[in-house]
Structures are given as structure tokens and as C-alpha cells.
Amino acid sequence: MRPFNPQFILDVLPNLLPFLWVTLAVVAGTIFFGSLLGFLLAWAKASGQPRWRSLANAYTYTIRCTPPIVLLFIIFYGLPKFCLEVFAVNINSYDKIFFVIVTFTLLFAASVSEVMRSAYEAIDRGQYEAAVSIGLTPWQAFYHIVMPQATVVALPNFGNSVINLMKEGSLAYTIGLVDLIGQGQLIIAQHYGAFALETYLALAFMYLLLTLGVEQSFLRLEHAFSQHKKAA
Amino acid sequence: MDINYQFLLKTFYLVLAAVPMTLNITVVSLLIATPLAFYLAVVRLRPGKYLRRLISAYVTFVRGTPIVLQILMIYSVLPSFLNSICKGFGWEINVFDWNPILYAYIVFSLNTAALLCEVFRSALGSIDKGQLEASLCAGLTSWQAYRHILIPQALVVALPNICNITVNLIKGTSLAFLMTVKDMTAVAKVAASYGYNYIEAYMDVFVAYVIVCSAVQFFFNFAENHIGKFRLIKQK
Amino acid sequence: MLKITNIHKKYHENEVLKGVSVTVDKGDVVVILGPSGSGKTTLLRCLNFLDRADQGEMEFDEYHLQLAGASASEVRKIRQKTAFVFQNYNLFHNKTVLENVTTGLTIGRGVEKQQAIEIGRKALAKVGLADREAYYPSQLSGGQQQRVGIARAIAVQPDVILFDEPTSALDPELIGEVLAIIKQLAMEGTTMVIVTHEMRFAADVASHVIFMADGNIVEEGPPEEIFLRPKEERTRSFLRRILPPMEYNI
Numbered sequence: 050m051r052p053f054n055p056q057f058i059l060d061v062l063p064n065l066l067p068f069l070w071v072t073l074a075v076v077a078g079t080i081f082f083g084s085l086l087g088f089l090l091a092w093a094k095a096s097g098q099p100r101w102r103s104l105a106n107a108y109t110y111t112i113r114c115t116p117p118i119v120l121l122f123i124i125f126y127g128l129p130k131f132c133l134e135v136f137a138v139n140i141n142s143y144d145k146i147f148f149v150i151v152t153f154t155l156l157f158a159a160s161v162s163e164v165m166r167s168a169y170e171a172i173d174r175g176q177y178e179a180a181v182s183i184g185l186t187p188w189q190a191f192y193h194i195v196m197p198q199a200t201v202v203a204l205p206n207f208g209n210s211v212i213n214l215m216k217e218g219s220l221a222y223t224i225g226l227v228d229l230i231g232q233g234q235l236i237i238a239q240h241y242g243a244f245a246l247e248t249y250l251a252l253a254f255m256y257l258l259l260t261l262g263v264e265q266s267f268l269r270l271e272h273a274f275s276q277h278k279k280a281a
Numbered sequence: 282m283d284i285n286y287q288f289l290l291k292t293f294y295l296v297l298a299a300v301p302m303t304l305n306i307t308v309v310s311l312l313i314a315t316p317l318a319f320y321l322a323v324v325r326l327r328p329g330k331y332l333r334r335l336i337s338a339y340v341t342f343v344r345g346t347p348i349v350l351q352i353l354m355i356y357s358v359l360p361s362f363l364n365s366i367c368k369g370f371g372w373e374i375n376v377f378d379w380n381p382i383l384y385a386y387i388v389f390s391l392n393t394a395a396l397l398c399e400v401f402r403s404a405l406g407s408i409d410k411g412q413l414e415a416s417l418c419a420g421l422t423s424w425q426a427y428r429h430i431l432i433p434q435a436l437v438v439a440l441p442n443i444c445n446i447t448v449n450l451i452k453g454t455s456l457a458f459l460m461t462v463k464d465m466t467a468v469a470k471v472a473a474s475y476g477y478n479y480i481e482a483y484m485d486v487f488v489a490y491v492i493v494c495s496a497v498q499f500f501f502n503f504a505e506n507h508i509g510k511f512r513l514i515k516q517k
Numbered sequence: 518m519l520k521i522t523n524i525h526k527k528y529h530e531n532e533v534l535k536g537v538s539v540t541v542d543k544g545d546v547v548v549i550l551g552p553s554g555s556g557k558t559t560l561l562r563c564l565n566f567l568d569r570a571d572q573g574e575m576e577f578d579e580y581h582l583q584l585a586g587a588s589a590s591e592v593r594k595i596r597q598k599t600a601f602v603f604q605n606y607n608l609f610h611n612k613t614v615l616e617n618v619t620t621g622l623t624i625g626r627g628v629e630k631q632q633a634i635e636i637g638r639k640a641l642a643k644v645g646l647a648d649r650e651a652y653y654p655s656q657l658s659g660g661q662q663q664r665v666g667i668a669r670a671i672a673v674q675p676d677v678i679l680f681d682e683p684t685s686a687l688d689p690e691l692i693g694e695v696l697a698i699i700k701q702l703a704m705e706g707t708t709m710v711i712v713t714h715e716m717r718f719a720a721d722v723a724s725h726v727i728f729m730a731d732g733n734i735v736e737e738g739p740p741e742e743i744f745l746r747p748k749e750e751r752t753r754s755f756l757r758r759i760l761p762p763m764e765y766n767i
Binding site (some may be wrong): 113115117118119126127130215216217219221230244249253261 | 303341342344345346347348349350351353356357358448452453455466469479480483484486487489490494495
Binding site (some may be wrong): 182185197203 | 611
């Protein structure tokens, strides 16, 4: 067995670092679109109308039963064909990152819609009632009173969803996107398979830093938003 | 959309035939991970700073890195490592002939054990301290107390989380194909590559996973309702 | 000023309000009494559409509308003329005391911020909490929170204030401070509809008492009539159970 070369772990980091932006771009794009879609789904689930609620719940349930890699392949191979036949739009030449973001948006939205829905339901109805009883419109009551409080409740679970997203997003390399892991695989191939463990350890180290960073950021955010909870 | 329905159906049966493999990996990993996780959880609750730190580091590593990376690491290192050990002992065993499912068991057990350890830790923590005290007073050793009184109660509390972890494990095994294990996803990939019927193949495997996950959730719901009886009686 | 006619409300199969009618004139302090389940809280909540009645009519100054099919804008108009004080205060957790009081003005009515703050401070001074304006509800006692709730109701200058058992969730020693404020409001001529279990207070402050049971008004009239000379047996048995025979300040 070839010897383990710890020095390589440090040496390979500069080669991996530039591709961190790809990984982060995927995460950022997914959070943006996924939160929007997740909000719509949460709205549907919390609304009184059974049709929308069932639809949103069915979507969430199905997506949560789907392995990310299967969904990624379906989107990657199926979406171009679907768009071509239904919309007559050719997306075959779109950058791979497009398909990655679409896939993980669908996954993230399902997870985040549950987070938003349960946070919304955790807020006492009396807050809404008090707001409308002094003359706010239902929307004003939601936006100014309910949503700020629901956001604080949702923060830790939202943070968890982001961390899961970062980990699942690493599958993007399987369709050829050159993100952190994608570049790692290329480097290993360049060395004919040598230094695989060292490269993977470097990648693991970077991911640990990322997840730790996200965790700490959300803890700080929670603390900042919870100023109103201090007791007498 | 021109879907090859014949292929769709044929591949679906192929995928279904691979379900036992997926369940195989899942069940074995759970069987290995659960006692391991309980052991780790209990150890973390007791004194022994260095052991606790070690376990904590292990759990943090597993939870902070993608499972894909863990698979790649184990699969790139373990076979040659085992090979060196065998050569070192002078055994004439060809490690590379071994069934790759072995590596699947290892990766998924280690991964699941870390996740379960966290769940069991909080479940054990939620059990009234008096239960342990009473067991010790009744003459049980610490380990007996855990085995007969505390762990059974913790299992019930932890059931919903165990269900979640199991469903995620099943989804995780979809990556076993990276280790050349012939699970559902691998079968679909192979079938698709013959005639480039990717969409049909992956739709098949998608439906198959939804069915399997639904069955697992149904099973856990059933278990929750029946095993948790002692809690309901207590509340009456 | 405010007149409700023939209000009906059903929860599933249970008819909670069976054709109740109430008239409130300016300056009235209407107190609604009754055993639990009598529908008194539901009646109050239907007045500003927190619950929707199945049937009934409302005449409120220049507005005349059907309770069942009221549109969102009609509901909003009625809510702009009323304010509600809740049993469990329902102060906005994420806002300071002063912000709680001014939210109805700034967001609900588009009042300019500085003006709203002045009005809010006056309201807080009235309930004796001017020095707590930067506190958060979690830092206040129950009695203090309820007083902020009342300040929040006063600040929007409603035509009528609705009180839903304002002291029921308070520790006994804190009830007095809240009742004192309500009494002061009554003496200043504020129109109020109060659901309460505090009988002595009701006798003291009410200009008109309504006794409800099983979704109907059993008896109504001035406090002397209801407390000292109740006509209906149902009223008498309720008062006997709730109160020791005592004198009332009427």
C-alpha cells in the first residue's frame, strides 16, 4: 500500500480552494429559490384550503422519500426533454450548475416548508388576534407581528436544513459539475489514483469548517433575534 | 413525450428485484449501529474525558461531512489497507475479491451509529434520573440498569427520530453504487445505459424508493403505536 | 351607538349563541355575566369578528351590516372603531411596551411616528407604566402586561373597548391594579363591554348588566335590579353560588 503523505493534505488545499465558490454558489442559489418555494408550500399547508394543503403535503412527502442522487439524475436527464416537448425550449446546453440548483431547490423547499410551517404554527394565535383587534389588516398582522416571531423559532431548524443542503449538494459532481468534490476527483485522477485519502481528508476538513461556520452563524443570529425573550 | 413503456415496466421489475439488496444494507447497518450507538451514548454520559472527546470528535466528523465523502474515503482506503494487513500476516487472501457490500456495511454502520448516538443521548437524557437510582437500589449493576430499564424506555422515546434516520439511511444507500454494490440505483443505471433510457429507468427507481420509504414509515408508525403502550397506561 | 340583533353561532353541533340582542349606548359600561359555556366570550368575540357569527345584524353608528357575510373591508372598519383587551393579554412579544401601544396607530392607522409616540406615552401614563416603555413584555408581571394591554386599547381611541375576562389570568394580588384602571375609564365616560367574573367590581362599575346562560340572555337591566332584585330563578341561583350574601356598592 502506498504510504500516507500528510503533507499532501496541505499542498492540495490551494488547488481546491478556488472551487469553493462553485459549492457556495450552489448553496446560495438553492437557499434563495428554495426558500421562496418553501414559503409558498408552507403558505399552502397553513392555509385553510384542503386542495392546496394536500398538494403541498403530497409534494413534501414524495420529495422526502426521494434519494437526492435519483432526483438529480431525473432532473439532469429528464428536464431538457420535458422542456423541449412541453415548452419547446432547449435547455440542453445550460450549464450543469442549473440542473444542480433546480434539483436541490426542490429538495430544500420541501424541508424548509416544514420548518416554516411548524414555526408559524408555534406562534400563539392570540398574537394575530391582538393585532387585528387594534386595526391592523390580516397581512399587516402577519408581517409585523407573527412573522418576526416565527422567524426566531425557525432559525435553528433552518440552519439544520442549510447544513443538510451543503452535504447533499456535494453530489453535484456525479453529473460532472466541478465543485469542491468534483475538483478533488480530478486531482486524484491526475495523480493516477494516488493521494486519494489525502485529498478526501482535505475536502472533509473544508466541509467541517463550512458546517461549523454555518452552525455558529445561526447560533449568533438566534441570539441577536432573541433580545426580546430575556426575562425580568 | 415518447416513453418506452415496455422498458419502463421491465426495468421496474429489475429495480424491485434489487430492493432486497437495499434493505439488506439498511437492516445490517442498523443492527450494527444501534448497539454501538447505545454504547457510545452511555459512555458519553459517564466520566472519562478523553473517551468522551474522542466520541464527540467522531460524531462531529460524521455529521459535518457529506456521506458521499465518507463513502469515497472508506472505499479508496479500506480495501488496500485490509490487503496490506493480510499480506503482513502472510495470509493468501485476495481482498479485492470480497463482496463490496462489506464496505457498504462498514460505511453506513459508522455513519448511522454517529447519528443514532446523538438521538440516544438525548433520549436517555430525557428519562427521569430516578429510574437509574431505583434500579441501583434494587441491586442491579449499572450496565444491567441500562440494559433492562433505561434503554428500553429510551428506545420508545427515540422511535420517531429512529424512523427519520432509517428513511435517510435508505436514501443514503442509493449511493452504494459508488462502491460497485448492486443496489436499486446501480441496477437502474446499468439498465439505462443499454438504450440510453435514462428517464424511464430513474423514474422507476424513484417510484420504488417512494414505495420502500412509505413502507418503512408505515412500519414505524405501527411500532410506535404498539411498543409505546406503557407510556399510555402511565398517563391514565 | 352599537346594536346587535339576533346573533346566532354554532360550534360543530353545539349552538353557543341562540339569538342574542344587545344595545350599547355611548358612555355605557355593559357587563356580561354568566356561567362558563354561556356564550358570553363568544358574543364579545363576534362583536369584532374574531369569531364569525352564523347569523345576525350589526348597527354601529353609520355602519349597518350582516354579521355572517361581512366583507373584509367591513370587518376592518368595525375593528377600527373598537379595541379588545384579552384574558391572556396577547402583548406582542417581539415589541417593546411603547411599540405595543403605538402599533395600532402607526401600522394600523398610518399615524405619523412621533405623534403616535406622544399618544402612546399618554396612554401608558394613564395606566401608570410610563417608566416601563422600553421594556419587553417578558420582563413585566401579569398585572403590568394587562395594563399595557389596556393602554394599547386606549391609544387607538376606539368608540368602544371590549374586555374579555381581563383579570381571570392574574394572580389575586395583581387584580386590583387592573380593575382600578377600568374603573377610572368608566368614570371618564369610556364606552365599554366587559365580560368578567368579578361580581363586586361589576356591581360597582356597570351601567347595565346582562346575565347569560346557555346561549341566551336570561335577564338584563341596571346593576341594582340584577344584583339586589333578580327576577329569574336562574339568575338567583347563579348569584347565590358565586357570591356570599353581601352588600354591594351601587
